[in-house]
Amino acid sequence: MSRLSRIIAVATLAAACAALCSAQDLRAPQSAIAGEETAISTTGSGKATFYLVGPGVSRKNDATLGEDVHLAAQDIRTAGYYVAILCSDTCHSAGFYVNAAKPTSLTFLVHPSRVPVAQSDAVSGVAFAFDQFHNLVLAPVNVNFQLTAKDKDKDKDKASPLFSRSVRTQNGVAWFRTPSGKSAGPLQVTAALDDVTARRAVQQVASEPCNLRITGQRTKTGILVQTEPVHDCAGNVLSDGTIVTFTATGPQGKDTVDAPIKQGVARAQMDSSGPAVISAASGVVMGNEIHVEAQR
């Protein structure tokens, strides 16, 4: 009885060894680069069917066991996880990652498109590095951010840098946040990665009015009231079209006129003939008050 069982065990082992020696197998590359050819090695002998399934491809073709299966550049243009399957008597599979190629473009978003001057953390930008096949490059790379504004006191074409920083990408993204500058005007924001550059523009505009002051004089038809040139606290002239509300209060009631700033000054005609107290406001900022005597 013990002899019979020994014979069966040896026969089973021999059969298993024979099966193993003739079985196919495949070995995927450790890592592959998007858009670069690579190969998957196989073992065994005979014919087999090869399948490749990935984010941008689904392919089937015949393969010869023991030879490499070549993956063309266009098969692995999309970065991500791929599965290679080799089927003969049985099927075997192996997975591998295709990484993005080297960065060739930057997608650069800057917010906001308009910003009042001298605001803390007002300008932000985020850059995404992509390879030539539009795969997000997850490998860390350095992106250089630079903000330049035209200096109003200097040569018109000269731009002075307000901010410059090199930021390493994390998971393919680099970003910055910075205060806005002191002068109204265009602000150029640049993101650079090696020889790849993306440019955006942010319009810096005057902030809230500062020291809103008005003067008034009596005319034949009433009172002509106007502001002194309206500036923000950094000395920038407020944008034309900004509304200044003039209010005249007197015995005849109250007069109000919403007048837009033109060339830095807002003007209004109030048709009050009696004595009046005139004040001005722009948004939530109040100006001074003036007293105008009654018409004689």
Place this chain on the structure above:
Amino acid sequence: MKYAVPIILVAVTAAVMVLGLFVTGQAGVTLGITKGSALHTAKASTPDQAMTNLLVDVQRRNWDRAFANVSTSSGVTEQAFIQDWIGSNGSLRSFSSLEGFDPRPLHATNDEAQMRVRLHFSTPVGPLEDVRDFHLIREGDVWKTVWPKLQMPSVPAEVIPVTYLRWDLVTATADGEWGSGNVDAPHVRIISMNAVDSAEGAVVMGEVTNEDTVPAFVTVNATLVDAAGNPIDDESSFDKIAHVLLPKQVTPYRIDFPNLNLKNVKNVRMDVKATLVPASADPVVGVMNQEIDTDTQGKSVLHGELLNQSGQTVNIPHVIASFYDNNGKVVWVSDGYVDRALLPQSSQPFAVEIPKNIAATVHSFHVVVNQFSIGKS
């Protein structure tokens, strides 16, 4: 006896038919009249009948007959009379029709009378009410209305240089790089908010300002939330706001929640939306001689005059006023349309009502003028 009942019935029917013929010969048809004792009588032997005759004919746009009820001593032409009713220059009155009227005698003698009429107009912006006093005189045995002369603004011919500012929008072309062509929405902010109960329901109101340097089209929405955090109702400011706000301009807003009260409201969720729009800083409309007063009906009103300081006609002026208490808190927002066009360099009166319970607490107010001009967005 057998035929007595049918004979009586036929006789009564015939009598009623004959009577009906005579009665309709004297009284007009009153179709489409919703208010007022609108029976047109051939001859106005009382001031009330004269007033009613005139207004019924105005309702039917039977101008010749309506003008026949106007006293010749008025000194107005039929054309001026018609224009008074149908408006001109694309004003709100041009798009309105007299829906009804409530005449009330104020004073009467043998030869003259004074009547106050509440006129109800239907307009594209909702029902409008106008209260007018009319003077009537007796001419022979007929009463006629003395029609007040419509004071048309007299503006000298002049050239007004147009130096106003205008913002146009250029849309980015489709092939632009992603992220390169963005223009942010204007930055607007709610600077005050107050929720109160009124006779008609809950009201949420306040003021919103455009903090940006570009014009904004603004809408304010409010959601009433109960204690469990569930929304009860949501409404928008609709026309109780100046939608187009120029840079640094402030507008009141009012959101009505009819038939709701704040008893069950735990929270009010505000949402202000702003989009970039093309706009113009012209025309500039001044609000002159603003004063809170009591009108002829005993109601508290804020009245004043709108003065068009530009060279452009404002077809439909719309006044929105916010009222503040001693602490500067917005306690009410009223609005009203002016049914006459605001011609260049001319003025038009306006009045907006203040609820009785609010009037006593009003310390100051702020008026903005919203404008609709034909051919302009």
